[in-house]
Amino acid sequence: MSIFLPILFIGSVQAFFSALMIASKKTSGPEKIYLSLLLLIISLEFIFYILDIYNIIQYQFPVFQFTIGPLIYLFIKAIKSKNYTLNIADLLHFIPFTVFLFVWIFFVYNLASIKYSDKINSYSNSTITFLMGIALFITLLTYLILSLKEIYSYQKNLKSVFSYHSFKNSLNWIKVIVVLMVIGYTLMFTYSSLLLFKIINIAFNPLGIITISFTILSYLIGFYGYNQPALFNQKFNHTNTQHQPTEEKNTHKLNKKETDQITKKIEEIMMEQKPYTKGDLTIDELASILNISRSGLTQLLNQNMGKNFYKFINEYRVNEAKNLLVDPEFKNFSLVAIGYEAGFNSKSTFNSFFKSQTGMTPSEFKKRYSQKK
Known part of the structure; x- marks a missing residue:
């Protein structure tokens, strides 16, 4: 498993520093917070995989990925919605994460310790893990579809706000990322289901795909998020109210x-x-x-x-x-x-x-x- 360690380290560091770069931008707004948190979650996911490889903790299920869908959705809402502010109600979107975090801590984490090479089969064949996988897939798919809906609504109204079209205000980059995530998670869930019900017998460790995918994801989010002023500069923002307070x-x-x-x-x-x-x-x-x-x-x-x-x-x-x-x-x-x-x-x-x-x-x-x- 050491073959994945360099990618895990690179992905973790890249996501962490991308989060710091976006958080350090001299503009305020909840969209900046959500995007930074998303990158920190990806970095944390890498760290837990590394700790699992070294048998420091048991991390058989990517519980922190329950936050990815809500963070992407809230990020887009913050960009699209006028006068959007952080509020307590936003925390309701993280109820699935909270529930399954406790499940992971009190149940999955206490499973009998096994070697990492044996986790390939247990990953798909564990009923508990599969049920959690269904919950993760449904949660992610729901929020990613809602995110696409918000993006299309935003793009529909572009011509009433902007006099130009470019990557700086179109959100096409995040739309591509969301679509690829929908395809990726659907394929992974389909594979796990087929393997669990013994329809296919081609077992492989998904860590490699997950590692490479999230490394690319963190790079794209960091690059486009940091270089897109329409997201963080109120002068360009769809939600600007500086000159019309009422x-x-x-x-x-x-x-x-x-x-x-x-x-x-x-x-x-x-x-x-x-x-x-x-x-x-x-x-x-x-x-x-x-x-x-x-x-x-x-x-x-x-x-x-x-x-x-x-x-x-x-x-x-x-x-x-x-x-x-x-x-x-x-x-x-x-x-x-x-x-x-x-x-x-x-x-x-x-x-x-x-x-x-x-x-x-x-x-x-x-x-x-x-x-x-």
Whole structure:
């Protein structure tokens, strides 16, 4: 079993320091706490496997994995939900972990000591272990599915908050991780079930797969979690309330006079200040510039203009790009550079949105203008 020790040590250290890096970020929020705890749990899981290998403790069942599903779910909820704060009710999600922790301590831990080489069979053939495995699988699957539901809900509303799409705000990385975890745990549970009921007779130690999988998992969570400012910087966060403290209580509907005044103000600011040229502009930032609530701006865009924030901003960017494409001062700029100058933060978004608005790509637009001269 010593073959797994280097990976276990590396995984434990990597997860631990990733947790410290995320916890040390100069921003506050429960999402940071949940992600740090998730990495610490992974590190702790590795440590218990190491102690088990050295026969210091008996760790036949990964009881700490009962916390992984709830932590991922609460992490996504904290990012998605407005005004989310830590509360006592969150602890209810960890009831399965608490129950099976006591089961592990008072029952599984007191099983007769056996050599690690014999644990391959006992891992799948123990009725108690299998029942705990069913509980773990159901708990994880439930929370992972709930997490996917929250991610899809978050992504559905992206265009009402952000003016851009990128890994910084899409949560695609955590969606991929959750999907892979669903597949991985389903395969492991299916294998254990088939082995227990003697449908197959191919026994192997799952520690290798678990070790490698969680090492990769801790790296991905640490890397993307640390490098994704949309998760920890309130300026980008979907839950930002810095400029609208009474947002939730504001149910006032704009009348025609207010609508006309705000519309005129928006047009003036968009023409003079050109906030749309900021590639990562959010609706909170524009609402702050206009000195109105986010709900008021959203209402104006959706009900009076018939568009979401994403479309509203990128239409201005397209018009800006059209002007730059025919401006002699920018004739030596590449099309990508023109897109960035207009506020687009990727070539693909620039091309696709430009074509959806004009019926032609930026290069076709520039070529057609040149032919008319």
